Amino acid sequence: MFKNIPILFECSRVFSLPMTIFSWLVVFVAAIFDSGNILYGIIALFAICLVHMGANILDDYFDYKSLIKQVNFDKKEYLESTQKTKCRYLVSGVVSEKEFLITAFLYFGLAGLAGLFFFIKCGKPVLYYTAAAGMIVLLYSFMSKIKLSEVAVALAYGPILYGGVYYVMTKTISWEIFVLAIPTMLMTVVLLYIHTVMDYDFDLKEGHLTVANSFNSQLESLVVLKFLLIAAYLAPILLCIFDISDWQVLLTFLTIPLAVDLYKSMADYSADTDSVPEKKWFHFPMENMKHIEEIHAESFMIRMYQSRNLMMYFSLLLTLGLCLSIF
Numbered sequence: 001m002f003k004n005i006p007i008l009f010e011c012s013r014v015f016s017l018p019m020t021i022f023s024w025l026v027v028f029v030a031a032i033f034d035s036g037n038i039l040y041g042i043i044a045l046f047a048i049c050l051v052h053m054g055a056n057i058l059d060d061y062f063d064y065k066s067l068i069k070q071v072n073f074d075k076k077e078y079l080e081s082t083q084k085t086k087c088r089y090l091v092s093g094v095v096s097e098k099e100f101l102i103t104a105f106l107y108f109g110l111a112g113l114a115g116l117f118f119f120i121k122c123g124k125p126v127l128y129y130t131a132a133a134g135m136i137v138l139l140y141s142f143m144s145k146i147k148l149s150e151v152a153v154a155l156a157y158g159p160i161l162y163g164g165v166y167y168v169m170t171k172t173i174s175w176e177i178f179v180l181a182i183p184t185m186l187m188t189v190v191l192l193y194i195h196t197v198m199d200y201d202f203d204l205k206e207g208h209l210t211v212a213n214s215f216n217s218q219l220e221s222l223v224v225l226k227f228l229l230i231a232a233y234l235a236p237i238l239l240c241i242f243d244i245s246d247w248q249v250l251l252t253f254l255t256i257p258l259a260v261d262l263y264k265s266m267a268d269y270s271a272d273t274d275s276v277p278e279k280k281w282f283h284f285p286m287e288n289m290k291h292i293e294e295i296h297a298e299s300f301m302i303r304m305y306q307s308r309n310l311m312m313y314f315s316l317l318l319t320l321g322l323c324l325s326i327f
Contacts, residue, residue, distance in 0.1 A: 007089055007094060007095055008057075008095065008099065008100075008103050010089075011056070011057060011060055011089060011095070011100070011103075012053035012054075012056050012057055012103070012107075013053070013056045014053070015287065015288070015304070015305070015308070016052070016056070016191070016304075016308065017049055017052060017053070018308055018311070018312050019157070019187075019188050019191055019308060019311050019312075020048055020049055020052045020157075020161075021045065021049070022184070022311065022312050022315035022316065023157050023161055023162075023181075023184045023185075023188060023315065024041075024044070024045050024048060024161065024165060025315060025316075025319050026162075026180065026184055026315055026318055026319050026322070027161070027162045027165045027166050027177060027180065027181070028041045028045070028165060028169070029319050029322055029323065030166065030177065030180060030322060031165065031166050031169035031170050032169075033322070033326055034166075034170050034172075034174075035170065036166070036169030036170045037168070037169050037170075038169075040118070040121070040122075040168045040169050041165060041168070041169045043114055043117070043118075043168075044114070044118070044164065044165045044168050044169070045165075046114065047110075047111045047114035047115065048111075048161060048164075048165075050107045050108070050110050050111040050114075051107070051108065051111045051133060051137065053107050054103075054104045054107030054108045054111065054137065055136075055137045055140060057100055057103050057104040057107065058104050058137065058138075058140075058141070059140055059141050059144070060090065060100065061090070061097065061100045061101065061104065062141035062142075063141060063206070064090040064091065064097075064100075066141075066206070066207075067091070067206060108137075115130045118168045121168075122167065122168050122171055123171070125167055125173065126164075126167070126168065129160055129163060129164035129167065130164075132155070132160050133156065133160050133164070136152050136155060136156045136160070139152070140152050144208060144210070145207065145208045145209060146209055147209050147210055147211050147214065149192060149196065149210065149211075150189050150192060150193060150211060153188060153189055153192045154185055154186075154188075154189050157181075157184070157185050157188040157189075158178070158181040158182065158185035159178050159181060161181070162177050162178065162180065162181035163177060163178060163181075176242070176244045179238060179239065179242055179244055180239060180244055180245075182235045182238065183232055183235040183236050183239075183249075183252065183314070183318055184311070184314070184315050184318065186228055186231050186232035186235055187232050187310065187311040187314050187315070188311060189228055190225065190228045190229060190232065190307060190310070190311070191304070191307040191308055191311055193211070193212065193224060193225055193228060194225065194262075194266060194303060194304065194307045195304065196210045196211065196212040196213070197212045197218055197221050197222065197225065197266060197269075197270075198218075198269060198273075198300055198303065198304075199212075200212055200213050200218045200221065211224060212224070217270065218269070218270040219267065219270040219271070222263070222266055222267060222270065225263060225266060226263065229259045229262075229263065232259075232314070233252065233253065233256060233259070236249040236250055236252050236253075236318065236321070237250070245321065245322055245325045246321075246324075246325035247325075248320075248321040248322075248324040248325045249318055249321035249322065249325065250321065251317040251318075251320060251321045251324075252314050252317045252318050252321065254317060255310060255313050255314045255317065257282075258282055258306075258309075258310045258313065259310060261280070261282075261306070262303075262306050262307060262310055265277045265303055265306055266303065269299065269303060273299060274299055275299060276298045276299050276302060277302050277303065277306065279302070282309075282313075283302070283305065283306055283309065284309070285305075285309065286301075286302065286305045
């Protein structure tokens with residue numbers, strides 16, 4: 001198992017952790033301004049990251065079990081056609097089901113210890129947030145097959161993450177925190193939706209019903225992406241309207257050119273799935289590109305990085321806006 005640790009980290013989709021870290025950053029800073037416990041916030045971050053990676057591992061495992069049950073499943077054809085690592089290593093036998101399950105249980109076990117600590121220190125509401133997160137993790141693979149993956153991610157990265165972190169740091173529940181969650185929650189859903197748009201054909205073959213493949217083509221499905229991006233940029237205005245923050249949160253508007261560039265990139269992908277976006281300075285960071293080029297996944301991964309980095313920059317500017325509005 002030890003020799004497969006790098007592969008297991010890859011299957012944990014570590015590249016997507018920034019969407020968890022930067023979502024956490026916004027509520028972490030907000031809680032600090034409300035005299036929150038900084039140490040508890042940092043412990044919560046580690047626990048959330050562990051749950052995130054465990055959920056990714058479990059999702060791959062359930063998808064793999066569903067794949068191999070299909071009568072017409074052809075291992076060779078799958079490995080030749082798939083452009084991402086999802087299930088690839090399980091299907092090829094590089095890692096075993098046992099290794100996947102052990103990894104998931106390690107992630108969840110360590111996160112569970114943090115949850116127990118918070119329950120002892122902060123009280124009963126911790127159980128509610130933990131139970132809600134657990135339900136999302138267990139049901140995500142099923143929800144992703146019935147057009148509810150966006151709902152699952154919105155709940156996880158909105159009220160559950162923000163409410164949970166804010167509670168363990170301040171021992172209070174605030175409706176304002178749930179409103180504060182909306183902008184980054186929408187940007188996180190954008191990343192997931194882009195993933196499902198690019199998986200349009202794969203999901204259809206594997207029997208996954210998604211919002212994206214409800215449309216007649218990938219190009220038509222981009223109307224939802226357009227709606228999500230517009231909503232994400234309108235959301236910070238709510239923070240001003242409800243007097244949760246001042247106009248400085250509108251610094252997030254500086255990322256609008258990146259959002260437009262991302263939408264155009266997805267339009268190009270809809271026309272040609274092999275098209276590789278031109279790398280621009282604001283697309284970075286893009287790690288492990290050598291490996292990505294070796295497995296010919298540039299078309300897929302560069303767009304995932306574009307979306308992830310947009311969410312990162314958006315969250316950073318939102319956090320900066322919160323800080324400036326206080327001072």
